[in-house]
Amino acid sequence: MNQPVIDATSRPVIERGLRLQWEAAQNAHVLLYPEGMIKLNTSAGEILKRCDGAATIADITADLERAFATSGLSEDVIRFVVMAVDKKWLKLQS
Amino acid sequence: MAETPVLDVPVQPRPKVAMRPEPIAAARPGPPLWLLCELTYRCPLHCAFCYNPTDFARTAAELGTEDWLRVLREARALGAVQLGLSGGEPLSRDDLEPIVAEAHRLGFYINLITSGVGLNEARISALKAAGLDHIQLSFQDSTKQMNDFLSSTRTFELKSTVAALIKKYEYPMVLNVVLHRLNIDHVEQILDMALRLGADYVELANTQYYGWAWHNREQLLPSRSQVERAEKTMQSFRERVGNRMKIYFVVPDYFERRPKACMNGLGSIFLTVTPDGTALPCHAARMLPLEFPNVRSASVGEIWYDSAGFNHFRGDAWMKEPCRSCPEKSRDFGGCRCQAYMLTGDAANADPVCDLSPHHHLVTEAVERAERPGAGSPQLEAGEKPLVFRTERNSSTLFGGRDR
Secondary structure, three states, rough: OOOOOOOOOOOOOOOOOOEEEEEEEHEEEEEEEEEEEEEEEEEEEEEOOOOOOOHHHHHHHHHHHHHHHOOOOHHHHHHHHHHHHHOOOOEEEE | OOOOOOOOOOOOOOOOOOOOOOOOOOOOOOOOOOEEOHHHHHHHOOOOOOOOOOOOOHHOOOOOOOHHHHHHHHHHHHOEEEEEEOOOOOOOOOOHHHHHHHHHHHEEEEEEEEEEOOHHHHHHHHHHHHHEEEEEEEEEOOHHHHHHHHHHHOOOHHHHHHHHHHHHHOEEEEEEEEEOOOOOOHHHHHHHHHOOOOOEEEEEEEOOOOOHHHOHHHHHHOOOHHHHHHHHHHHHHHHHHHOOEEEEEEHHHHOOOOOOHHOOOOOOOEEEEEEEEEEEEOOOOOOOOOOOOOOOOHHHHHHHHHHHHHHHOOOOOOOOOOOOOOOOHHHOOOOOOOHHHHHHOOOOOOOOOOOOOOOOHHHEEEEEEEOOOOOOOHHHHHHHHHOOOOHHHHHHHHOOOOOO
């Protein structure tokens, strides 16, 4: 099986069966999956909530850089998406 | 000042209660993140390894729909987010759909833990529409004959049909197979079957010895060589199929030298409500000599934060030696309170699975007995001491259950 190429034009989306949700009681975004939960740190939550299958990684990066008034995040975002695809948290919209 | 995203996501692996343990002496516990609703003890199967209490036949009437909806609302308000709907067989309840609908409206991630008996297209379609997130389907074995023997009914073909329905309704397909002496040698066939059915996840869960499984322990405990063989088979299968199907192997704790961090410590994240409304910090805890509250007479908040039953094993003040002074106590919390109680008669003792426990020999002796010849031969075993299947009748006649 070929690994999908992940670059600035990829459009990631949360995998089927998983759900991203803000939990006030934990003051965090969580990723819910069958019988388990991953409590996300701020960055992971901020990236994942932008992964709607329509936005490209370039869009997501630009939006994050705007929201946090910073720059140079694209490598971090790509690295995170690669990890999240590998863990089956995200898939790439074709 | 801009916040630079930090990408070290805290990842907790499965199985089950997959969250980071809080500090052991937390003054006030966090919320009950995991709510397990055992909707009923009724079940069309009669599995000899069921963890349900052997005297289930004498428990009081089941909670009604409104009671369950109230439990859901109160638990969610506290921060509960993972919901298990289990039993018995939860599909035996004809109000499962409205319960799911309310849980979904509240924002729970809803797991149905089922044998699949009673799941037809009309019901799965209604459950999907109500917002059910996930179905875990249990299999007893990969062959029809063994599956039917171990669950004491004819369900294998039905489960194959249900597996197809689960795929059709686009659920992640999670198969759970409880392993024990009589089926552990079939791990290869079980995994082959799972792959054929299109499973995304397979849990090979070695039997934990509570309830009916405890009663049948001498018949169900595998030998060490069986366990090692199964693990090796599973490993090479895992290498062969890669990411396509994730395999989880829950190691049988009798073969370990350290106990499991049971429930991440009682009363830390896990709350079970049994069919009659009794609230427990673990689904086996009803056996403990403690008074546990009931949702009919107390709110979930009072139960979680204020009841004696839930506070008893929080922190480490209850611990005895060798746990009390053990540097590992914040990792495993002394293991399982129920196992300590069943094996030693004192729930505050170290779990005898731990080789630092003065009672560890109780575990190793059971494992040694499992080395006797005749392993894996149900007929022979049945001749020595029959498996006792989980039936209402056995519950009444053997374990003091009474008619409801």
